[in-house]
Amino acid sequence: MTRLEVDNLWVKFPTRNGIFDAVRGISFSLGEERLGIVGESGSGKSMTGRAILRLIRPPGQVTANHITLDGQNLMKLSEREMRQVRGRRISMIMQDPKFSLNPVMTVGRQMMEAYATSGRGSKALARDKAMEMLDAVAIRDPLRVFNAYPHELSGGMGQRIMIAMMLIPDPDILIADEPTSALDVSVQMQVLDIMDKLVRDRGMGLIFISHDLNLVSSFCDRVLIMYAGRIVEACAADKLHEATHPYTRGLLKSLPQLDEPRRRLEVLSRDPAWAESESVSGIT
C-alpha cells in the first residue's frame, strides 16, 4: 500500500551564478517498507528528505506536482497545517545528535516536550511514555539518561535518544538521514534493529538516506540511487550488486571489499550524460 507519493519534486536555490537545482524532478513512492536513498555528497538525497517535510527555507524553493501522504497533498497545506504533519505523521532523524538535541535541556524534558507538542495527555503520561521509549531503544538505565544533559551521553546514546524522541508521536513515516553514520558498527546494528522492528510491527514507512551501499543493500527493501539531483536507478535492495547503471556500478567497484581483494580500486569516471538523462521513476 502506498503511503507517500512524490511526483516531480524540484528543489532550487538561487545563487549569484543563477539557479542551482539541488533536486531535479524526481518521483517515487513509499509503502510500508524500507526505502533506501543512496548517493554521494551533493546528490540531493538529504534535500529530498527535507523537501518532503517542507523544511527548505527561502530563498530555497520546493516545487512538485504533488507530495501525497495517505491521499492528502502536503504541497497544498498551510504552514500551520504542516506543523500537524511534522513529527506526528512524518518524523525525521538527522545525522548528528550533537546538533539536533538541545544542549541546555535534559533529555527527559526534551522528550516530554515532543510528547506535549503532539497534543496528547498529561505530564505524568508524557513521562511514562518517554521512559517507555528510552527502554524501547535499548537504553539500559533510562532513569539516568532521562535526567542527563546531552553532553553527558555518548554519540550512540544521543542518536538512540533522537530516535526515541521521533517515535513518541508514533509517526506513519520516518525519514532517517544518515542515522547511523556517526556510530560504531555494533551500535549501528542496534539502531537498525530498532528501526527494522518498527517497520515490521507498526507498518511504518522508512526512508533511509545513506551513502553506505553495503549497508543499504543489506538493510533496505528497495533502493533509489541519486546522482546530481536525479534518480539514475531504482532497484530491489538485494539486487543492488547487479545494478546496471554505470554510476552505480562505478560506486560499487570503487569500494574496497573484505572478501574479494583488489590490487587497485577502480576510480569512477563521470559521464556528463548521467546528469542530463531523465530521472528514473521510483514509483511502484
Place this chain on the structure above:
Amino acid sequence: MSHISIDNLSVWFDINEGRVDAVKNVSLRVNQGESFGLVGESGSGKSTILRAIVGLTPTWSGAMAVAGEELGRKRNRAFYKKVQMVFQDPYASLHPRQSVDQVLGETLKLHGAGDVDERIEKLLADVGLGPAFRFRYPHQLSGGQRQRVAIARALAPEPEILLLDEPTSALDVSVQAEILNLLSDLRHEHNLTYVMVSHDLAVVSHMCEKIAVMQLGEIVEVMTVEEMREMKPKHPYSRHLLESSLGYKRRTG
C-alpha cells in the same frame, strides 16, 4: 629490525575526577615498508597510539623506538623528517588562510629544503594535483583535493613513515578510491612504512598486511590480512567487528 617498535605503551589523560586510560600496555612491531592497520571502535585508543608516536600526548609510559632510535619526551626535527602524519579531516587540518603554496613552502623551509619552488611543483605532481592548484586556498578545493594537499604536506620532508589517521573517512567512496590508490602508489614509489587507523575493515584490508584489533585501549588480536579475509579471527571481539562490517543481518522472529 623493526621500523617502529612499541613496548608496553600506556597513555592516560588526567581529568578533573581522575584519569582516563586511553591506551593500556600496548606492544607492537612494524617492519620497514610494511603497512600496519589499527582498527577498533571510537574510544578504543587507536588514534591515541599514533598521537603518542608523534609526541602529541604528554602523559605516557613504556618504550617506543623509531628506526632503532629510542623516543624520549620530546621529538626533534630529525624525527619529523622521518615520521609524518595525515589527519582525518582535511577540512580541519589545513589552515584556511594559507594557500597551498604557503602550506607546502613553510613545511619545506622548516626542514631546510633549498629548492622550494621545484619541490612544491614536484610534491603537487606526486599527489596528482596540477601546478594550477599551487596558489589556491583550502576553500577552493574539494575534500579529496584537500586530502591530497595534506598528503603532499606530509611527504614534504621525505619521510620514511606515514601515520594515517582515518585518511578517507570524511570522503565519498569514489574519492576514497582515488586517495587509497594514491597512497598505495606513493608507498611503492617512496618505499614508505604506513601505520593506518580506520574503523572501516574493508579499507584496512585493502591497504594493510597486518591488522591489530583494539578494544578499550588494548590490542586484543594481531592478524594478517589473509586471516582477516578468511574470517578467521581468534578473539570474539574481532569476530564481532568483522561480522558487523559485512552489513545488516535481519533478526528473525
